[in-house]
Amino acid sequence: MGKKALLLSGNESCVEGALYAGLQFYAGYPITPSSEIAEGLSRKLPKYGGVMIQMEDEIASMGAIIGASLAGKKSMTATSGPGFSLKQENFGFACFNEVPCVLVNVMRGGPSTGAPTGPSQGDVMQARWGTHGDHPVVAIAPNSVPEILTETVRSFNISEKYRVPVILLLDEIIAHMRERVILPEKGELEVIDRLKPTVPPDQYKPFDISNTPMPLVPPMAAYGTGYRFHVTGLNHRTDGFPTNNGELIEKELLRIMQKMAMYKKNMLKHEEYMLDDAEIGIVAYGSTSRAAKYAVNVLRSEGIKAGMLRYITIWPFEEEAVEKLAEKVKFIVVPELNLGQLILEVERCARGKASVYGVNRVNIEIIHPHEIIEKVKELLHGIRV
Amino acid sequence: MEKNIEIRLSGEGGQGLILAGVILASAALIDGKNAAQSQYYGPESRGGISKSEVVISTGDIIYPEVADPDLVLVLSQVACGPYTKDIRRDDAYVIFDANTVKEFPKLEHGRIYKLPFTMTAHDKLGKPFIANIIALGTIVGLTNVVSREAIEQAVLARVPKGTEELNKTALSEGFELAKTIK
Known part of the structure; x- marks a missing residue:
């Protein structure tokens, strides 16, 4: 094929994915660590016949993309924690009125203004319950730069096909990291458009x-x-x-x-890594899953049968995957860049069949594989339970 | 499985460390390898601790940051402590800038060198900010982690127009510095 490999950041990869999916309208208010998405689209979207607007704030941006979607255009906004909070009311409006749109939230250290340049996975529960009332939510958390591209396309597809807003949950690490990406050719990935009425x-x-x-x-x-x-x-x-x-x-x-x-x-979408004969389960998502996979390899090389269950779609939560895992492992470790959020779902679905332990940090550094390895060894040797 | 090459470029904001990391990762792609480049920087655009990390592999890169450093470059005093703590290999290169770093951390592992990157940039090239490109030349000269052709191509693709010759000279100065310790 001879396709050229590009060195793209995660935010640049998100831009490529959105354009591939047929994005026609972007409204946003720039905020670290998501700003490169607005920057990239301001340059590229007009060339695809689309419109990019920098709005007066995050609330207006969310309102604008809902309006654009109701007018028939695939639309998106991108933000980080403080902006994610501001968008919640309008996001609820989109959930209730079944307005297809993609809301990218590049998670940074919180709460409040927090640590703008520091990574976090602190908005997992906000993605689920940030807006009031019972409502449907889809949230997707890729873990690499190339996967951000394909998962951005999938976010648009789910959104359009089922008339539901989709949250793409990135974190500062994968958003700013640069990795090798080969852009997909036209037709290589499925692109879905919304159902149009057939009645007069x-x-x-x-x-x-x-x-x-x-x-x-x-x-x-x-x-x-x-x-x-x-x-x-x-x-x-x-x-x-x-x-x-x-x-x-x-x-x-x-x-x-x-x-x-x-x-x-x-x-739903998840990845299973070395789970077939696993005695120790690690449940992870986003950038933290990269440390988890590395930890599994190191533990395996030392004869410890660890495996990883990685959630790519976080919401709706795939309960059956944890239920199955809890049946066969001694315990489950959940590393997260927060003080324990998705672990609550893991505990709920494990139903006491396996004990569940967190590895958590909020010091704006990525979780290191050695922290996960040490936690597993501690638990195995019963030093701390 | 072949070990990934894990490189950390550290110093402070404004020294061009992130650009240097991006250039190194691009060079790896030009050579047909895989690379992941990540960074830490604070809200300041100048000053404040900063680092850029590059992992280069012939296969998949699982953990994208430096877990077991093969080379650590330190261009500023503030970066000395935090970014040299995890050196565990005796054959890891630890390269300090001889001019900006005054107090050197005590390290149990690694091959330690002190090289005049900022002085060379200032005195020989008259551009203090080009120490990052000189250091890249030295890293490539020492480790051959990417080819010289690839690093030159990657540098020229990322630097401002009109500075090509200056940057080529900076790379050569870096290669020469590598020879002094090889």
């Missing part, structure tokens, strides 16, 4: 599922194309107008949750 404009209802080829997923008309499309943050009927009817309120909210349950298996 006067019969269209934006949340009606009686005329859809995909059960529970209502087709989406683009604003300004002759279809009546009302959206509101209030509980709404299938025609999009507000209602106070408890029965209709519950029916509609249950539908969007059932939609997630129905298609959950198509959104």
